[in-house]
Amino acid sequence: MLENGSWLVQSADGASLRVTPYGERIVRVQRVRANEHFLPDNQYEMVESHAWPREFILQDSKAFWVLQHPDNPEFQVRIDKQTLVVSFVQQGHPVLQELSTQWDTQQIRLHFLLDSKEHFSGLGHGFYGRDSSLDLRGKRIKRNYGREPIQQAPLIVPFYLSSKGYGVFLNSTFDNEFSFGDGNEYSLGLANPGERARLDYFFIAGPELRQVLDSYTQLTGRPRLPARAVFGLQLSDKGHDHTTATPSDENWWREKIRQHRAAGFPLDHVINDNRWRAGGGKRCESRMAWDRERYPDPRAYADWLVSEGLIMTLDINRCIAQYSEGWQAGFNVPPIGNIEFNTSAPDLTNPEFRHWFWQIFYQQSLDPALGFPGDALWIDEFDEMGAADGATRLANGSTWAEMRNYWFFLIAKALVQEGWDQSALKEKRPFVWVRGMTAGAQRYATLWTGDIYPNYGDMQDQVRAMQLAGLSGFPFWGHDAGGFYDWNAAHGPDEDLYQQWAMAFGSFSPIWKPHGMGQSRWPLDRSAGAQATAHYFAQLRYELMPYLYTAAHQAAATGLPIARPLLLDYPQHEKAWQFDLQYLWGDSLLVAPVVDNTGTKNLWLPPGNWYAWQSDQAIVGEAELELGVTPGKLPLYVKQGAIIPRYQRALSTAFQDKTVLLLDVYVGANANARIIEDDDTSMAYLRGEQQVTSFAFNHAARELRIYESLGDYKGAIKKRNYRIRFYGENTRCWLVNNQQLSLADGHSVLELTNIPATTMVVIKPCSLP
16 A cells, blocks of 8 residues: 555554655665554654655566666565565665564564675774774674763664665664674664664665765765864863963963974864863863853953964863753753762753753853854763663653663754754854764764773774764764773873874874873874874875865765775775775775784785875785884875875964965876865855865876866955876976976976966876877
């Protein structure tokens, strides 16, 4: 029976199946038992919108109903008339087939036909971002809020991708469990289901995994693009010894930044850890307001930050809620036993608390009328309520068992959807990072992975967690680069780990935030060797900003992450699933962090030819390499047929000169690239206020084209200087729009000046060999 665009079928025992198309690549499957009803679409908000085109073509055969979208004949849904088992067909081949559904008091579980050769990845990541492999084959995985008092930073995203070219999203907030071959079982389900638990999942067709990720983030919401400054270096006062005579007050920050900049280090993001807050600035004894002893004039401090090209984070620890203005004891969840700080344990389903939560930030600093600092929000310790009883009834009538996995979504909703986006700040891009996240909340906020240890084991896990987050809709994931603290040995990262992780790998993470206790993370407080490493990677990060920021735009528009697992582009290659301690950075770079102290690095170059970074020598892939490495070195490779745009080095993204663009062209294959530029801070880019400049290299003709810039934004450049280097090309004489230009001896860079943005430039050799 067709009902509101859904295909609804009932079995002999009264169970019902509902199959609903969401456009041409997504199908929703819902099952309920006899005497159960389907939940309303707005029961949860992980799916951003249910207003999708719902059009199927029905083909009725003897054994099956076959459902097909008119715009995608390559994809079909088949329903067995006798058993109501659903299977999904792509390009004529079944890629996923249901077997049976199991309902009892312990679980609701859907079993699928297992293919022993199939690989899986996704599902967010575990506590602290600790996962031993991107490949989930053979594993049983749970992605749920912690049950212990302190289990930090889960990324709860019940969505996974398959090497067969599809994805599955389980649309429920109850405790989930997935098996990908453990005990020869392929299944998804809900453990300890509550009264409103339902079997509700979305199948997302490919066959390209990029298409699957694009469709998933269209379904659950596109990631919120941060301001460009967020991608600059972020440093905090956490490693400073506050027992000294120089606490990290405004004067400390000004002097610290002056010394840092004088030494040639860039900085964009100032992160105040507690010490800006009134009442002593201590983690759990302060309150949400500016401390007027350490910061006597917040407005003047805000003006100074802007003049220095800096943005600033405001933080909250859950434990101080009770001390802050307007807090009400009624905001707390019912008694929850051994939860730490249980007098500051708010019920996020309570709209009155959510309103207070936003207002305490807005009234104390974010209201533009105040002129106070505040560009990003750091939400800490809301992941420490795991010991609450699942039967606890919350303000919205739901149980804790149903809402626990939804907790982080509600935080993001309170601060961004219900707060920031409705305030006088709505034209300014928010950046909210929470210690934990939920599927769908990427359209508001992101996360970091908590108090990880400064050792190579946790470093390896973070390389994987970053990629898993990107596969789960969170491309702007962050972590404490270098590790937060070793609670057993009472120290931060040693000099080698600081160089390998806080600087090298950190600079090739979406958000670069060296942060933690024990020792300072500021480069000037480290050894001469560490400072040299910091200089190198800071300069590289800032030079690559147009490349990185374009990848960020791509992530916000399509869900394609900045740090891309090899399996996204090479899903049929076994090594792409095995070599998960390396990744693609944007379209053209391959990054292989050094994640141990053995002095060697094993890596895999996928098929195609590659260049070692800034080398004229091409390397033939597919190849496994074993390299000797020393502290501060990071194996970095460029695809043959790549165009890498760069800016000149600067001490802040705010100071970067967009009128000068460096182009590195790696010859050997055709290449296409572009840069996306905007005003760097506002929401105007969503209204099309951005400028896109495209580049193309034709290898056979040895011809580079710089196309006319398309679009406009406030402050867009009208003319540009280009400095172009061709790697793997020795030509000395070039035609630039048919005008001859020769390189002087000893020079390898072709310089073009005052090129109007509306002019196309064609560059080719004076003669081909």
